[in-house]
Amino acid sequence: xxxxxxxxxxxxxxxxxxxxxxxxxxxxxxxxxxxxxxxxxxxxxxxxxxxxxxxxxxxxxxxxxxxxxxxxxxxxxxxxxxxxxxxxxxxxxxxxxxxxxxxxxxxxxxxxx
Amino acid sequence: xxxxxxxxxxxxxxxxxxxxxxxxxxxxxxxxxxxxxxxxxxxxxxxxxxxxxxxxxxxxxxxxxxxxxxxxxxxxxxxxxxxxxxxxxxxxxxxxxxxxxxxxxxxxxxxxxx
Numbered sequence: 001x002x003x004x005x006x007x008x009x010x011x012x013x014x015x016x017x018x019x020x021x022x023x024x025x026x027x028x029x030x031x032x033x034x035x036x037x038x039x040x041x042x043x044x045x046x047x048x049x050x051x052x053x054x055x056x057x058x059x060x061x062x063x064x065x066x067x068x069x070x071x072x073x074x075x076x077x078x079x080x081x082x083x084x085x086x087x088x089x090x091x092x093x094x095x096x097x098x099x100x101x102x103x104x105x106x107x108x109x110x111x112x113x
Numbered sequence: 114x115x116x117x118x119x120x121x122x123x124x125x126x127x128x129x130x131x132x133x134x135x136x137x138x139x140x141x142x143x144x145x146x147x148x149x150x151x152x153x154x155x156x157x158x159x160x161x162x163x164x165x166x167x168x169x170x171x172x173x174x175x176x177x178x179x180x181x182x183x184x185x186x187x188x189x190x191x192x193x194x195x196x197x198x199x200x201x202x203x204x205x206x207x208x209x210x211x212x213x214x215x216x217x218x219x220x221x222x223x224x225x226x227x
Contacts, residue, residue, distance in 0.1 A: 033215055044115075
């Protein structure tokens with residue numbers, strides 16, 4: 001499969017704690033993106049990191065990329081109940097002529113108030 | 114509101130039937146992508162159109178077809194429906210042909226085949 005894989009599949013934390021999700025992929029990429037999906041809703045783009053970047057920040061989000069390990073992590077700091085959602089990584093593989101993004105299976109995050 | 118409009122929101126139909134899902138991309142976006150999301154398969158890429166032309170195909174069944182019209186809206190046609198086609202179907206759009214700035218997703222069409 002060309003999809004990335006997120007780990008863990010599910011994560012439950014207390015409000016105020018940090019949440020870390022990981023994504024692993026198999027082949028070389030151009031870009032990696034993280035998306036959030038609230039239950040039954042469309043996906044919302046959070047952040048994009050290019051293959052030549054190692055870290056990016058956006059508000060309470062921090063994304064790292066390690067191309068040597070073919071992995072990325074998403075850190076949400078000071079989590080809130082509103083962060084409860086599924087989080088997906090999406091990768092575009094250099095071998096794909098269409099450069100479309102393939103999504104992983106997601107991490108379901110529950111933040112307990 | 115993401116700017117990507119999908120209709121209908123819900124669809125219930127019988128096996129063997131044919132349905133059409135419609136997507137209007139965000140204003141200014143030229144690419145439209147279709148994804149299928151089911152519990153056991155996750156989010157599967159189906160097909161991409163860019164400015165009216167098919168650009169990439171993913172795991173799209175032969176019973177499914179799509180097109181993008183001159184006004185850039187797109188339709189996904191599903192025929193000879195089977196129970197296993199029940200899923201959420203998402204449309205996404207991007208301004209460029211590769212989505213390097215990210216995709217904007219619609220809220221999806223939930224298809225139930227009974």
